[in-house]
Amino acid sequence: MAVLPSHIQELVKSMSSLPGIGQKSASRLVFYLLRDGGDLAMKLSEDLAALKTKTVSCPVCYGVMSASRDICDICSSPHRDHQIICVVEKQMDMIVMESAGIFKGLYHILNGAISPMNGVNPEDLMIDELERRVKVGNIKEVILATSAGLEGDTTGLYIQNLLAGCQVRVTKLARGLSVGADLEYADLRTLSQAFAGRS
């Protein structure tokens, strides 16, 4: 890339530090922006500058919200069931759940999963905040929607134990074959969980 002007090299470097974007893709994006007749580069620049200044955490669910709000849209909505909390690891999980449109309760975003190997302990996550929310509020059910791997399962189990003393139903998402999955290609753990949970 030594043949490029230094300000373009800088941009390529910044872009390629994003996940999933290598140096070649970054260069392609930069040349796309250069050719672009409209002013996408400027628009992107402004939107990026606003990102951190305008974003804060909702003090209830710890999801992202605009800095001009006191509490996020979902947590303040009268149309949602405030007695059910769906616990997810990250904001993206919540977005996927919302776009499926299958859940009408509230969320709680942990900001990760317990992973001692990576130095992430329960106190690094929003788990105490969840316990407080369950104890203080009138919560009937906590749905654990952590991811289906080792770390997600550990996190789920930890929360389950933590909430054992509270008057709340703790459930977790069903495990089994994905819709359309071919038995031949299912992994052993999925298959055994699908077998154990047969109905």
Place this chain on the structure above:
Amino acid sequence: MAVLPSHIQELVKSMSSLPGIGQKSASRLVFYLLRDGGDLAMKLSEDLAALKTKTVSCPVCYGVMSASRDICDICSSPHRDHQIICVVEKQMDMIVMESAGIFKGLYHILNGAISPMNGVNPEDLMIDELERRVKVGNIKEVILATSAGLEGDTTGLYIQNLLAGCQVRVTKLARGLSVGADLEYADLRTLSQAFAGRS
């Protein structure tokens, strides 16, 4: 995405208008930027803002260069052969060629390929400028390194005809099997060109 604050939705929209980045990847990138401890978002914003203001075309080869220069590094280098011009469709092609380190002459960037279907005619490209450069300068060879498809071939042929009257050798990159290619999977046109060009 309706659950996200509007300024984040705006950023996701801008990012997903980049080629190869869909709405889901764009959201992932935005949340990566939000979690990022350093200030990548701000750095990206500044680099993007500088992109168009600091970039101009080199008046010789039409590649990108810093606005503070009169002529680009390659065109002004005394270490390169100023009698050979390699003609490429776009800046990325030049970068790939440079990173291979096999060519020590100058470049000429056409800014596209002739494609009447997409409304790109010879006068939309830097072809007249190439002709002028060949006529005025002391050029011995023009290497056509346009892409190996219909549009690249058309563009190459057009330039070849245009320069037929000039005292210059016009060559084009060899066609044939890629290194490591399996004959079984080679397409018919590549195979016939490899056959015709056997040595």
